[in-house]
Amino acid sequence: MARSGKDRDTRVRTAKKRTASSTRWLQRQLNDPYVKQAKAEGYRSRAAYKLIELDEKFGLLKGVTRVVDLGIAPGGWSQVVRKLKPKAHVVGIDLLEVEPIDGVTIFQMDFMDDEAPAVLEDALGGKADLVMSDMAANTVGHKQTDHLRTMGLVEAGAWFAIENLAPGGTYLAKVLAGGTDNEMLKLLKQHFKTVKHAKPPASRKGSSEWYVIAQGFKGGV
C-alpha cells in the first residue's frame, strides 16, 4: 500500500504502567497503514483487507447471495461482503458481542456448541455460496496444542461448509503456517475441485496465519 508523505510514523511515549510489549503493539497499530485505511474507509478491522485481497486473487465474492461468517467479530469481513455485494444475506457467529451490521444476522455463541450449526442453517434459509472462517483459537504458546486447536476449528468449519454449501461454493478458513494437515487436505480435495493456500499482503509477516481456499464444491452430500 502506498504511504503519503504526511503519514509520518507516530511515536508512542512509554507510559509508566504500559508494558514493553503493549507499547510495541500500540506503536505498530498507530503506524500500520491498513489500520489507518480501515479507519478512513469505515471498516471495523484491518482484517477487512485480508478478505479484499483474497477476493481480488480468488474471486471469492463472485455471484454470492448467501454467506456465512464464522468468527465475525468485530465485523470487518461482513462489512466487506455487504459493501461489494449489497444484496448478499450474511449470517455470522462469534463468542463476542458484535455491533449490528445492516443485512447481517449475528449470533453470539460458540460455533463448537452442538446447536450452533442448526442455528446458522435456520438463519441462512438456503444453501450458502461462501462459508468463511477467520476463527482463531486462543494460543497457549505450545506449538502442537495450538495447531490441534486451530485445526479443530478448521475441521468443524469444513464439515459445516460441506453440509451447507451449494454446488460450486467456496470454503475459506484461517490456518497456521504449514497449512492444513494431510487428513484435512484429503477431506477438502474430496469435496472441492481446487484447494489452495495463501497469505494475503495484509496478513502481518511475523504472524503464522495463512488461509486455505477450497473452491468449486462438488455437492452431493
Ligand SMILES: C[S@@+](CC[C@H](N)C(=O)[O-])C[C@H]1O[C@@H](n2cnc3c(N)ncnc32)[C@H](O)[C@@H]1O
Ligand atoms: C480474527 S477475529 C475475526 C475478525 C473478523 N474477520 C473481522 O474482519 O472483523 C477471530 C474471531 O474468532 C472468534 N472465535 C474464536 N473461536 C470461536 C468459536 N469457537 N466460536 C465463535 N467464534 C470464535 C473470536 O472471538 C474472534 O472474534
